Amino acid sequence: MSTPLFSALGSLAPPWRHLPMRAALPPGVALARAQVSSRSTVLEEDGQTFAEVLADLPRFSGPARRLLLEGQRSNALRNPRGEGGTPGSSALPTNWTSVIAGGLSRTYLEPRSEAGLQGPRLRLEGTASGSSSTFALEGTTQIAAAQGQSWTFSASLRLVSGTPGTISMRMICRDAGGVSVSSPALSAVVPTGDLIRFERSFVLPADAAIAFLQPALQMSMVTGQAYDVVLDVLGAQVERGGFASTPILPAPGAPAASTRGADLASVALASLGLGGACTLLWSGLLPQLATAEADQTLLQLDNGTDSHRISLRNLAPGGGLVAGRVLAGAAADSPSLGSITPGTPFRAALAIGGGRVAASLEGGTVQVVTDGPASGLTTLRIGNNAANTAALFGQVGSLAFLPFAVPDAALPGLVTTLPL
Incomplete structure (x- = not known):
């Protein structure tokens, strides 16, 4: 836990835990990524060279070594490596x-x-x-x-x-x-x-x-x-x-x-000592705004389904961040927390308690959504929803959590203490 974060928490500091997502996965965080006869890639520390990564292994991107989480995609080209053909002649690579x-x-x-x-x-x-x-x-x-x-x-x-x-x-x-x-x-x-x-x-x-x-x-x-x-x-x-x-x-x-499968990162809430009320801080970046095709999920707490959840999402299309809840299939979102800038690291926080969710982006005005799940949440998902249809397509640098909801007045100050 960083010194600024500890100081900002004051009397709340002792139970706070910080999970850096850089260069290695913290204990308890599971990651799976299915792929068959294919290689995923990630930018190495020099920010210019791609390394190939096999199935189910985390990818840490660029100089910051943040955890890269993407949704499922397929490269429709059969020969992206340009194999075959006859060098020194007019015979092009196979299928070109x-x-x-x-x-x-x-x-x-x-x-x-x-x-x-x-x-x-x-x-x-x-x-x-x-x-x-x-x-x-x-x-x-x-x-x-x-x-x-x-x-x-x-x-x-x-x-x-x-x-x-x-x-x-x-x-x-x-x-x-x-x-x-x-x-x-x-x-x-x-x-x-x-x-x-x-x-x-x-x-x-x-x-x-x-x-x-x-x-x-x-x-x-x-x-x-x-x-x-x-x-x-x-x-x-x-x-x-x-x-x-x-x-x-x-x-x-x-x-x-x-085909590269989706990066599925999750952790059981019980393993973090979380059951109901909690506070979560997130830092990372999105290389692009959300398109009209899907939201981009930063965090989601759920019961194994998307019909009983609390989430922090970048809404499609655009860069507006919201806190949301779904209870018995009925959904509602907070007012926008503000807009992200593609490629620029940012921080956001959720304070969850009694079905109420308060959220702040980069220390901005706290926005609230009510009437969400007050119990029954079992899983924290990082970078996707339960159906794997709202992938982050971005990077996560840090997570921090506290086993109760901090007051709204404390939330903006906490957000800005999390490392980018």
Whole structure:
């Protein structure tokens, strides 16, 4: 327990417990993450290199080493490592294809492995007689899709040499026969000599003919202009959802679409000495705002179901934090505690007692929701709800708890003492 936290509590200090979620899981906190023939990833301490992590192991992200908790996602690309093909020839990695402007030639120069990711180094050279060239990272009828869905395309790119036209990420929508139909607009990226991870999200048009999508990198060309462009494409990913999650990879040598299960972190309230009233403090960060698809759960106390619970959530869509309760299926939320800033660490607290929940964000005004569960809570979930449908997709740095509800007047001061 930190000295500032101890001092702020005064006479309340002795029973307070602090559970740092950095570099190791505290005793009693269980984590499970299912995955089959796939590798989850996490940024290492340098904040630039991805490490591969197997099933059921916690992931601690970046220099701060906070616990990373994400929901289930699948990388629909069968070959994100860019395996296969023939380096030094025009034969691209397995399942990758291209449509090259007249007058140009393509070369798969070599396989690359950098920052924990793999992929090809590609070259386009010659004098163009067309307006664009496209490298597609999957086949025309491989990734099933439908109108109105949100998809995100991400990849680490480096412009090794040359002066390209505009490089864009593209989602080509195709019908059941693989014919191109209405597609979202291209989204430009600006690769440099540094390896940079780009992500672009797309909402598929309202076109009932859409049955598949095909991700691609496209470069605009000027007819009659000479080009010699070399580009690295590492760790590509295509996933359902309005933002990118960490790269999901098949096992080396076994190209296939891959799924990372949700990170499920929980602890039995009894093991913490908690049964009814309590105070909980949370610190961490969310890299992105919530999309319209789902809330983002920071904390939830429940009886094993979502019909009897108390929660702290970032509401969809946006960045407004609320305390909520569900009792016998009837739900209510507090007024907003305020808004978070994506990528910026923050702290929040809940004081729970007698069915009443008081909450504060970063020492702000205490907001209250009443008529919640007064008993029967058995489990503290970190970063998701019981149904695993409202994942945090963020990082947790600290948890602290006290076995009774502190007064509303004390809550804002306590919030700001928790380490970020």
